[in-house]
Amino acid sequence: MTRSSGPxxxxxxxxxxxxxxxxxxxxxxxxxxxxxxxxxxxxxxxADQIALLPLMSPGEGFADRVxxxxxxxxxxxxxxxxxxRRRLFATPKSLAFAASLALLLLGSMAGSIAWTLxxxxxxxxxxxxxxxxxxxxxxxxxxxxxxxFIEQPWYDGIRSLLETPARLALISALASLAYLGCVFAxxxxxxxxxxxxAHAGI
Numbered sequence: 001m002t003r004s005s006g007p008x009x010x011x012x013x014x015x016x017x018x019x020x021x022x023x024x025x026x027x028x029x030x031x032x033x034x035x036x037x038x039x040x041x042x043x044x045x046x047a048d049q050i051a052l053l054p055l056m057s058p059g060e061g062f063a064d065r066v067x068x069x070x071x072x073x074x075x076x077x078x079x080x081x082x083x084x085r086r087r088l089f090a091t092p093k094s095l096a097f098a099a100s101l102a103l104l105l106l107g108s109m110a111g112s113i114a115w116t117l118x119x120x121x122x123x124x125x126x127x128x129x130x131x132x133x134x135x136x137x138x139x140x141x142x143x144x145x146x147x148x149f150i151e152q153p154w155y156d157g158i159r160s161l162l163e164t165p166a167r168l169a170l171i172s173a174l175a176s177l178a179y180l181g182c183v184f185a186x187x188x189x190x191x192x193x194x195x196x197x198a199h200a201g202i
Contacts, residue, residue, distance in 0.1 A: 009036050
């Protein structure tokens, strides 16, 4: 029993042996390999001991008791205005914090409005500068796209096709016919069949 034919069995193959589904050639290896046989006997002993353990199951009403003790917060719940008001007016410290926050917010808004009204020329110049910079950036982008398009190897061929009005009219007519053909085909595909399809109710 010391001679071994082939590699040792894998854990999946030991599990197959436990349920009686091990391949014949692997069964022969198991009978000839002392290490695999000892491992198989140990697995069998563990499986037998596990089978002797008593089955445990939760008591009646276990799931209901667990779910009753679980508090699942609602992610879409919004705190009520009354709770927020009670929290703000709970202590003088929280009231002072809320008042200072509101004063800071109102003061910043008033200061922004006042600065805007007294510096209308500055705001107008900033708006003009932003508009000019945006126009320049857009123009540079258009020029870059156009130059990239012109540098393509197929640009000269398309330009030569569109140089004469007759070629342009022919290409436009072909494109229109292709478009109409695609629309017609799409309508045919989307049309409801008028005849009953055989075996459609099976």
